[in-house]
Amino acid sequence: MAQATFTAEDQKIESFRLLSGHTIPAIGLGTWRAGSQADNSVKIAIVEGGYRHIDTAWEYGVQESVGRGVKAAIHAGVERRDLFITSKLWCTELSPERVRPALLNTLQQLQLEYLDLYLIHWPFRLADGASRPPKPGDVQEMDMEGVWREMEGLVKDKLVRDVGVCNFTLKKMNKLLGFTETMPSVCQMEMHPGWRNDKMLEACKQNGIHVTAYSPLGSQEGGRDLIHDETVDRIAKKLNKTPGQVLVKWAIQRGTSVIPKSNNPDRIKENIKVFGWELPQEDFQALCNIPDQKRVLHGEQLFVNKNAGPLRSVADVWDHED
Numbered sequence: 086m087a088q089a090t091f092t093a094e095d096q097k098i099e100s101f102r103l104l105s106g107h108t109i110p111a112i113g114l115g116t117w118r119a120g121s122q123a124d125n126s127v128k129i130a131i132v133e134g135g136y137r138h139i140d141t142a143w144e145y146g147v148q149e150s151v152g153r154g155v156k157a158a159i160h161a162g163v164e165r166r167d168l169f170i171t172s173k174l175w176c177t178e179l180s181p182e183r184v185r186p187a188l189l190n191t192l193q194q195l196q197l198e199y200l201d202l203y204l205i206h207w208p209f210r211l212a213d214g215a216s217r218p219p220k221p222g223d224v225q226e227m228d229m230e231g232v233w234r235e236m237e238g239l240v241k242d243k244l245v246r247d248v249g250v251c252n253f254t255l256k257k258m259n260k261l262l263g264f265t266e267t268m269p270s271v272c273q274m275e276m277h278p279g280w281r282n283d284k285m286l287e288a289c290k291q292n293g294i295h296v297t298a299y300s301p302l303g304s305q306e307g308g309r310d311l312i313h314d315e316t317v318d319r320i321a322k323k324l325n326k327t328p329g330q331v332l333v334k335w336a337i338q339r340g341t342s343v344i345p346k347s348n349n350p351d352r353i354k355e356n357i358k359v360f361g362w363e364l365p366q367e368d369f370q371a372l373c374n375i376p377d378q379k380r381v382l383h384g385e386q387l388f389v390n391k392n393a394g395p396l397r398s399v400a401d402v403w404d405h406e407d
């Protein structure tokens with residue numbers, strides 16, 4: 086069996102400890118829009134880049150390809166127990182009786198026996214066959230307690246090692262914390278210098294919940310081009326790093342894990358070379374001061390039919406807070 090070229094130890098990849106006592110590697114490979122190249126990107130990331138953390142979701146439609154990439158990496162000598170694989174429960178499955186079948190389907194697609202982390206993707210339930218953007222009536226309130234009890238059951242049955250949420254507002258997080266028996270280990274949120282989201286980061290820290298920053302480069306396609314932001318570019322040139330590395334390092338220095346997506350082998354390997362050096366305080370601060378704070382992905386935009394105006398049902402379930 087061929088040996089992996091890089092190990093996480095070679096790369097000195099840092100990790101963060103979760104409330105459960107498990108650890109999450111500081112950098113993971115994102116797979117949204119990875120398409121049919123996901124298998125190759127995942128294999129390169131793990132075997133050549135030293136990644137040990139992969140972020141995916143049923144909704145990305147790439148889980149079978151991701152699974153093939155993971156399998157190839159294991160075949161190349163990486164141990165499953167050294168990998169951290171995250172997936173997410175999609176909005177149409179947000180009713181208690183659908184949680185376990187959705188997870189089993191995800192495990193089957195990924196060809197895995199367990200997940201390291203299973204996240205509620207958005208705190209909204211979508212009706213079966215809901216169009217995007219949804220029609221009136223397609224967006225529904227979820228039975229949060231019922232769904233969470235099922236998530237807890239997956240941990241008890243060792244099908245997933247940790248559970249968590251994405252895209253929760255503070256109001257929704259507080260509601261969850263009001264009844265949870267198994268704490269959410271992770272809250273995954275959009276975070277980059279163009280959307281620091283300090284309020285949720287602070288609230289999570291206070292509760293010991295680890296934060297993973299998604300779209301750390303601004304998401305690029307249809308998002309915000311932070312790679313060419315003048316502050317990011319200036320700091321990158323000064324430190325002799327790339328803009329991608331500066332953005333990834335900023336996230337880690339804030340205490341969050343981070344999941345940049347790339348399908349380009351050079352950029353995959355570039356984005357993880359962020360250990361053994363620090364952003365000086367003044368540069369870290371300059372990145373924190375980037376103006377025009379706004380999200381790239383917003384629940385109201387994702388789930389509201391812009392042509393028809395806000396749907397009554399969305400107004401009922403969205404908290405109207407940042």
Ligand SMILES: NC(=O)C1=CN([C@@H]2O[C@H](COP(=O)(O)OP(=O)(O)OC[C@H]3O[C@@H](n4cnc5c(N)ncnc54)[C@H](OP(=O)(O)O)[C@@H]3O)[C@@H](O)[C@H]2O)C=CC1
Pocket residue numbers: 114115116117118140141206251252273274298299300301302303304305306312327328329330344345346347348349352353355356382
């Ligand atoms: N929980 C949730 O609701 C969400 C989770 N996510 C997760 O977070 C991941 C990352 O977020 P995402 O929105 O994909 O965007 P990112 O911020 O990671 O940006 C990805 C884009 O940047 C490009 N890129 C990657 N590295 C570099 C580099 N070093 N220099 C220049 N360009 C680069 C990629 O192109 P190329 O591939 O050609 O390199 C791609 O176009 C997702 O893939 C997904 O796994 C994302 C959104 C929502």
Ligand SMILES: O=C1CO[C@H](CO)[C@@H](O)[C@@H]1O
Pocket residue numbers: 117142144382387
């Ligand atoms: O993870 C994600 C990537 O983008 C999607 C938008 O189509 C979202 O559903 C989701 O939050």
